[in-house]
Amino acid sequence: MNWTLRPYPYLYECQRRYGDAFTLRLHALGDVVMLADPRDVESVFRMDPDHGRTGEANALMTPIVGADSLFVLDGEQHRRRRAEMRSSLTTRPRIDPQAVARLTREELPEDGGVVEVTELFRWLAMRLIGYRVLGTDDPDLLRVFFARLHGVTGSLSSLAAFFPVLQRERGVASPGYWFQRRIAALDSVLSETVVKAAQEPRTSCVGARMAAARGEAWSDVRGADGFxxxxxxxxxAGDDTVASALSWALFWVARTPRVAERIINGDDGVDRGATPEHMAGSGYLEAVCAEALRITPVVDIVSRKTTVPVTIQGFDIPVGSLLSPAIYLVHRRPQVYDTPDVFRPERFLEGKFRPSEYFPFGGGSRRCIGAALAIAEMKTVLGTIVGRYEVRPASIADTSIRYSRRNVTVSPGKFRVQLTPRRP
Ligand code: HEM
Incomplete structure (x- = not known):
């Protein structure tokens, strides 16, 4: 319960009490061995993927994402599917900066004002991923689609996701019956959305690229079958993660005027006149996003399920355990980061960190395939906002750090900023 309600403070308390490797017994997941020492993280990321299986560790997601999802595959099937999906995501143009900047501007009040940030980014992230993956920016279509998606990933259903017995269909009165109905409703709206979106195909659309890779034209696709x-x-994968990451980034920028000042007036500053392409290429904005993902990573752990006995820090870890590099604990390690609790993007300009010291996107053969896309989008969104407005916390209460778990991500609790338009 603590891990769900107070994710980061709780992990930190456990580390102080038990050291850099400790086991949490979580009802839905079993024994989870949390690892906070980069040397152990490195050994997990270097493990033979068949000895530390990620697909099996993610099995709870299967009813939502499907048995053919990259998240739940292992072995050869995973390698093949990953290569296919990766090339659809990374083919250039990776993002359409003009479209990202336009979608961002559309969500902002022209004359400024007080804005609640987590809701703002929740919706913007839906529009961004809808545009990128399905190739549509029709808000009505996306509202219906995401209402259904969140119907299965959201509060009641995530209970079902965590307690597989609740997913089983046992007559109309059972939670499983309603869970399966929601999945069917999601699939049908996905098909409708694909058909409508395919009427106006866009070159950066990942769905269209996947269809082309299989020799099909997106405009001929008659639904989501096979996709x-x-x-x-x-x-x-790219909805709540990007929303939470943007929320944290703006939280830190609003609290740290020096950083906003450098985003605007630094060497590669992005004032009102900067183009979205310039923002997507800015080195300082990249450091700002990296630092936000360091100090408040949006995913707290990644997991590998052991199929062979393993020894970590002298402890024998039995087969079937989850080995879980704890992103937050490593990112706040004073042995790696000086003043780890201070938001200081410059640390990413001054030096490099090893993949076992900095891994907001996980690592090894399962590292996030959307990382470059996510960072490019974050830079363009932040650059568009900070270039147009001075951003400050709306009140003292909006400066305090509160964590809120949203499905598999950790987002800030609701907070508001005051946006004051910059003079042209
Ligand atoms: C700031 C935003 C994001 C964060 C922090 C994030 C983080 C992560 C993490 C921690 C993992 C697990 C890696 C591991 O087990 O080692 C992951 C996997 C994955 N991510 Fe992301 N992600 C983000 C955005 C995206 C986006 C935008 C997409 C695609 C559009 C995406 C697609 C995926 C996929 C498909 C996987 C599974 C990879 C595999 O199992 O081989 N992610 N992500």
């Missing part, structure tokens, strides 16, 4: 698990996987 269902891939599309749901990409959308689910």
């Amino acid at each position: 269902r698990d891939d599309l749901i996987t990409l959308i689910a």
